[in-house]
Amino acid sequence: xxxxxxxxxxxxxxxxxxRGRQIxxxxxxISICKKFGHAFGAQLGMEYGAxxxxxxxxxxxxxxxxxxxxxxxxxx
Numbered sequence: 001x002x003x004x005x006x007x008x009x010x011x012x013x014x015x016x017x018x019r020g021r022q023i024x025x026x027x028x029x030i031s032i033c034k035k036f037g038h039a040f041g042a043q044l045g046m047e048y049g050a051x052x053x054x055x056x057x058x059x060x061x062x063x064x065x066x067x068x069x070x071x072x073x074x075x076x
Contacts, residue, residue: 001025012073019066026059026066033059 002025009015037052044052
């Protein structure tokens with residue numbers, strides 16, 4: 001679902017709304033990994049090549065990058 005959210009709005013507000021959706025989606029993935037990662041760790045490893053901890057870490061890094069994009073997307 002995250003990959004399907006494109007950030008291409010005509011205004012800063014529209015782009016930031018789309019970025020907000022991305023952040024929300026990533027936080028939801030983090031929450032799921034924290035709650036159920038122990039039960040699905042092996043399956044995640046087979047399907048995605050990553051442990052729940054790796055997915056959490058990667059998503060937290062993505063959130064940081066998106067937040068930086070929000071700060072940088074200012075009118076000149």
